Amino acid sequence: MLHRYIIKRGDQMTRCAYCKKQGADKKTSIHIWENGSLKTMKMDYCSGACKQNILDFVKSHNKFAPYYGGIALVWLLLFLAIPFAMKAITGNPKYISVGSPAMIALMGVILVIFPLGLSNTKYYERLGIKLTTLFIRLTGLLMVFTGINMIWTAV
Numbered sequence: 001m002l003h004r005y006i007i008k009r010g011d012q013m014t015r016c017a018y019c020k021k022q023g024a025d026k027k028t029s030i031h032i033w034e035n036g037s038l039k040t041m042k043m044d045y046c047s048g049a050c051k052q053n054i055l056d057f058v059k060s061h062n063k064f065a066p067y068y069g070g071i072a073l074v075w076l077l078l079f080l081a082i083p084f085a086m087k088a089i090t091g092n093p094k095y096i097s098v099g100s101p102a103m104i105a106l107m108g109v110i111l112v113i114f115p116l117g118l119s120n121t122k123y124y125e126r127l128g129i130k131l132t133t134l135f136i137r138l139t140g141l142l143m144v145f146t147g148i149n150m151i152w153t154a155v
Contacts, residue, residue, distance in 0.1 A: 017043035018050040018057070020128035026051070030058045033065040034121050041121070057129050060116045071110075079103040097154035105147025111140025 016024040024044035028051055031038045045051040083099030086092075115136035124132050 014044045016046040016050050016128070017125070018045060018053045018129045020131065021046050024050075028054060030054065031062070032058050032121060033062045036066075038062070054129065057116060057124075057133075064114055064116060075103065075107055075110075079107075094154070098151055101147040101150035101154065103147075104150070105144045108140040108143025108145075108147060111143065112137050115140070 014024045015022055024046040026045055027042045028045060029040060029042050031040055033039075043054055045054055079100060082103070083096045086095035086099060115133045126132075127135065
């Protein structure tokens with residue numbers, strides 16, 4: 001009974017790169033931004049809708065991925081600089097207890113609105129584009145709720 005569940009590596013069915021359904025029998029070639037340059041990859045898809053979603057993902061990913069390092073650096077500077085500078089100027093510790101959670105909530109909003117480009121393609125290959133995007137958006141929502149909760153308890 002157990003032997004029928006063991007599948008040799010060459011016998012595995014391919015999965016759709018977008019929805020991860022088995023039986024993706026078509027491939028599309030894409031140019032995707034990864035590690036500082038455009039790379040050519042082939043992605044499997046199961047339907048025309050999934051192919052269009054993959055192409056839309058690649059277009060959006062390539063548009064925003066080169067800027068995420070700079071965005072993360074600016075966010076980190078804002079996260080650290082604004083609350084501590086305002087505390088240093090005014091002497092009021094409320095700026096740290098309100099400013100830092102506000103920056104966490106702001107980053108969460110950015111993740112909800114722009115989830116693409118943040119993650120490496122290996123995560124998209126494991127979970128599929130659809131689930132990875134959902135996971136990043138849920139993480140952003142948790143950051144928003146956490147930031148709001150921290151502000152609510154600080155005030």
